[in-house]
Amino acid sequence: MTTPLNLVADIGGTNTRVALADGKAVRQDSIRRYANADFPSLEPVLQRYLAEEAIARVEGACVAAAGPVRDGVAVMTNLAWTIDAAQLTRATGAAHTAILNDLQAQGHALGHIAPQFLRPLIAGPQQSGAAMLVVGVGTGMNAAPVHNTAWGRVVAASECGHIAMPVRNETDFRLMKFIEGHGPHAHGFAGVEDILAGRGLERLHAFVTHEAGTMEELGAAQIMQALGAGDPLARQTAALYVRLLGNELGNLALIHLPFGGLYLIGGVARAMVPYMAEMGLTEAFRDKGRFGDFMKDFAVFAVEDDYAALTGCAAFLTNAAAA
Template identity: 40%
Template sequence: MSERHLLADVGGTNTRVGLADARGLLPDTVRIYENAGFDGLAPLLAAYLCETEPGPIDALCAGVAGPVRDGDAQLTNHDWFIAAADLAAATGAARVRLINDLQAQGYALDDVPPAARVPLFDDAPPPPDATRLVLGLGTGCNVAVVHQSGGRLFVPPAESGHSALPHMADAQASALIRHLAETHPHCPVEAALSGPGLMRIHRWLGGAALSSAQIVTAHEQRTDPRATQALTLFATILGAVAGNLCLHHLPMGGLYLIGGTARAIAPHLRDLGFAAPFTARGPYSAIMRDIPVTLIADDTIALAGCARHLRQTAHA
């Protein structure tokens, strides 16, 4: 009898839950829950199991939006502390794995269907088995570096969204970063490059209080010039940060953008000027132009990454 695995992609706002068997994620089992409706991940998963009645759970993997230490995790943009022991008690799973949510996205790259891969620029075909980089933009921001090793994927954890925003030659971007430092003293990348970050940029430019989705819509409908200015500034900083990260890791297999904010802004990145700060790297400009940039349009793919991680660690 095939094992039954429980999977969770835990963001700062929503949690996606699904089941997997030996073949991988079972798409029809995926459900989305608002975190605000639960006191923690354990009761949320218990509610899912009560609703779906899948039978015994053999293993559980959750990709969580925060650092994982000693098997437990604290979400960065929500007040949940997640203990592996609590998840085991709530679900009956004998094996519980917590990984960073971007690690889950990285482990999923080989399982992304072609229809969910949206090339954003006309780049050179990537070499086989090359390093890849996943950059997530949603409630927060983070990255995952994806390495191939002996037919398996190796995706180390990272918290790059809380590394500092770079020095910017663009005067307006530099002024924005100084402003963000007033409320975020360590000046993290995600203070600008996230859904809430886009809202901060728009307000700093004198815009009305709009959600990130409303800002993108206002830009598309040309109803708010400040929305276009905010997105242009966002794309400029994103190009600089993504370019720095790519120089750190040389992901010649591609840069992959994921997350709700990424899906909203990706169609506009070319026109907003992302490419110039991304590729302007002196003698390394030609290398940067050869890095494919792709949007992952499937917002449940991290669950497939959790399933792969469980398969890879089954005998660890």
């Protein structure tokens, strides 16, 4: 029995990555990147890719989209594309198609990522077969619980980036009131995404400098550059960020009980990884009063595989075919 040749794609707001997969194994040398601005929709991207690879059709096609997927249709959040199964079939000739949210694809990749791409952040046991949690912190913030069942893996959708930010002390309360009204995107509510995503880091720095009496508006890249240079206010911003991230990861751990581990993805999270240990991520994660010892039952990792979503798409197709 031959392994089916599948096409997988990871569609971001700026670029689309496309690759071929033999079952669950993505062909690393087949990965190509395309600028979305050069195409009116996904269909011509996939058509060009197959033409460049000199392949007429594939058995299956699965894409991960940075946007909500409802009834098998993806609407991109930061791109004027709508993606459905008919497009995938026309572009690839695939008999089997699937469209996943990008965070769901990351959830399906767990268990198929090489160990060298998993950086331990918080030590703890990992229970085989237990629930896991993927947490994305980049342009936005969200999390998806991952459950292995007798009927296959289930990666549930959520919008937990829009729940209220954690408030642990007086500083957090002042921050909450500041976020509610600061900047052109203020909407009277301080959500988790408003403090932990890329724009959230910018809001935290504005708050820290406001508290210091030297209000300053910087972009996320500028803040990270200042942090690398040892700027005191940038370090204070980073320490606040890490504490709030740890607090919220702890909240999510108690909600979902991911004894198989929590897995951080996203550009903002990865940029902060070098500072997390010294700035107290573990302590903030376990800051749950009488449940502090219970929090030692969870391990946290940073996923450093840029192609994990492609792997997740390949695993999803293969598992769906076997079901």
